[in-house]
Amino acid sequence: MLSERRLEVLRAIVQDYVGTEEPVGSKALTERHKLGVSPATVRNDMAALEDEGFIAQPHTSAGRIPTDKGYRLFVDKLAGVKPLSAPERRAIQNFLDGAVDLDDVVGRTVRLLAQLTRQVAVVQYPSLTRSTVRHVELLSLAPARLMLVVITDTGRVEQRHVDCPAPFGETSLADLRARLNSRVAGRRFSDVPQLVQDLPESFDRDDQGTVATVLATLLETLVEESEERLMIGGTANLTRFGHDFPLVIRPVLEALEEQVVLLKLLGEAKDPGMTVRIGHENVHEGLNSTSVVSVGYGSGGEAVAKLGVVGPTRMDYPGTMGAVRAVARYVGQILAES
C-alpha cells in the first residue's frame, strides 16, 4: 500500500502536470507544494510510484507524468467533484431557459458544456425507448401514402413516411389515430409493441394490411441504435490537446463523426452516476489518448439519455466532473418543465 505522502505526491504531480503540460520534476514539486520533505525524498517516492505504474518518464532525464492508472487513482481516491460557482450556475440556467424546442435545448447544452469545460461536448437526445408517448399523429399525404409523427414527453419528434398496401380512407385514418393514441399515449415506448400487437384484428379486412404497415413503421422507429441521435460541439477545443496534437486529433475527429462509436462511449457507462473513462480504458483506439466524462440526465428520477465531454487525459477532472454534473441537472429540469 502506498503511504499517505506518496499519494500526496501523486496528487501534486497530477495537478502540476494538468496545469503546465510539462513533465514535473522533484525539485519543482517541493517548491510548489508544501510537502515538508526534500526533493531527494520525493525522488524516492516517485521511484516507488513509477514501480507501481502510476507515473512514467517520457525519457530518462525528464520529470514524471501520470499514467492512465495514475489518473484513475487520482479520480477515485484523491479528488472530489468541484462544484460550480454560483454565478456559473446562474449562467447555465439563464442560457438554457431560452430554448424554444428540443433541438434548441440540445444545441444550447452542447455549446454550454463545451464552453464550461473547454473540451468537446457530446449530448445524446432523449432516448425514445426510455421516454413516454405524448401523441401519435397520422396524416394522409396521398390516397395510399401516410405520414406518421411521434411526439415524446421529452419534446422529441420523429416522423416517417408509410406506403400503404391499399388506399386508406379518412374515417379509417381517424379511427386508427384515435385507437392508437388511446392505447399508447402516456405509456412508455418500450411497452408499445405489446400494446398495439392485436390492433390490426379489430379493423376491416381491407384496412388490416395498412394498419399492420403503420404499426411496423412505428416499431421501426423504436429500434435501438437507429433511434439514437446526438449532437457534438466544441471541436475547436481539440486544438488545446497539446504539442503532439496533429497525430492525436485525427483519430479523435474520426471517432467523433461516427455516431455508433459515440453512442457506445456514452452507453458503456453502466453506473447510473457519473462515469469517467481514462485513456486506454476507452475501447475505441482513436480515443486512447482521451478521457471521457459522462453522466445520465432525465426529466424525472430516471435517466433518458446521457451527455458528457471528451478531452485529453490530462484534464482538470474535478472541474470537468463538476460542470458535467451541473449541466446534466439543469437539462433534466428544463426537460421536466417542457
Added chain:
Amino acid sequence: MLSERRLEVLRAIVQDYVGTEEPVGSKALTERHKLGVSPATVRNDMAALEDEGFIAQPHTSAGRIPTDKGYRLFVDKLAGVKPLSAPERRAIQNFLDGAVDLDDVVGRTVRLLAQLTRQVAVVQYPSLTRSTVRHVELLSLAPARLMLVVITDTGRVEQRHVDCPAPFGETSLADLRARLNSRVAGRRFSDVPQLVQDLPESFDRDDQGTVATVLATLLETLVEESEERLMIGGTANLTRFGHDFPLVIRPVLEALEEQVVLLKLLGEAKDPGMTVRIGHENVHEGLNSTSVVSVGYGSGGEAVAKLGVVGPTRMDYPGTMGAVRAVARYVGQILAES
C-alpha cells in the same frame, strides 16, 4: 493580357501544387508538362505571373505557389467542372436512396460529400420560407398548453409549445386546425403571414387570444436566420490541410461551430449556380486560408437551400465542383420524391 502560354504555365503550377503541396519550380514544370519551351523561358513567364500577382514565392530560393488571385483565374478561365464517373454517380444514388427521413437525408448527404471531396461538408436544411406547407398540426398538452407542429413538403418538421392566455376546448382546437390547414396547406411559407392575418376575427371572443398566440408562434418559426439549420461533417479531413495546419485549423473549427457564420457563407452566394469563394474572398477571417464551394439545391426548379464544402485553397477545384454539383442534384431528386 497574359499570353496563352503563360496561362498554360499558371494552370500547370496550380495542378502541380495541388498535387504535391510543394512550391513548384521552373525545371520541374518543364519536366512534368509538355510546354515546349525551356525552363528559362518558363522562369520569365513566372516572373511575369508574379508581377501580376497570380503566383508568389514563399521565400527567395523556392518555387512558386498560386495566390488567391491565381486560383481565381484558374477557376474562372482555365478549368472546367469535372463530371463524376458513372460508378461514383451510382454510389451516390444508392447511398442517398436509403434515407428514412429528412434528418437522415441531410446526414447522409453530409457524409457523402465529405467522403467524395475529402473535405469538410456543410449542408443546410431546406429553408422553411422557401418551402410549402404540407400540414399544420395542433395538439392539446394541457388545458392551456398546445403543441404546434409544422410539416413541409421537403419533409422538415418543426414544433413549438404554445402557452394559451385562456383554456382552449377540443372543438375549438379541431376548428382552428381545420381552418388553418385549409388556408395554408399547399401554400408557400412566405405567403402564410397574409393568409392567416384575419383568422382570429372569425373565432369566439374567448378564443381569439389563443388563436392569435398560436398564429404568432407559427410566424415566429418562420423568422429568417432562426429558422435555418444545418449539419456539418468530415471535420477529420481538416487534418489534411497541410504542414502548417495547427495554426489554421483552430479558426476554421471555430467558424464551423458558428451557425451564423456558415449560413452567411452559404447565403452569400447570390449566383443561382455554383459559387466558389477563394481564400480572402471569404469575409470571415478564420476562413481566409480556405476555399468554399457552394451550390443551391431544391426539389423543383428553385433552390430551397444550399450545400457545399470547405477546404484548403489548395484544393482540386474541378473535382470538388463536380462532386458538389452532382450531390446537390441527387439530393434535389430525393426530396422531390419524398
Added chain:
DNA sequence: TGCTGGCACTCGTACGTCATGAGTGCCAGA
C-alpha cells in the same frame, strides 16, 4: 527505518557552423 545532502551521470534541447542543392534573376547570343 526513514530522511537528507551530495555527486556523478543521462539525455533532450538549443545553438552555431557548414555543406548541399533547388531555384532564381539576369545577360548575352541565336
Added chain:
DNA sequence: TCTGGCACTCATGACGTACGAGTGCCAGCA
C-alpha cells in the same frame, strides 16, 4: 522571343558542442 549559362540566395539537414534539468545512488544522520 527563346535559350543556355552563370552567379547568387537561402532553406534544409547534418554535425558537434555546451547547457541544464532531472535522475539514481550512496553515505551520513535522526
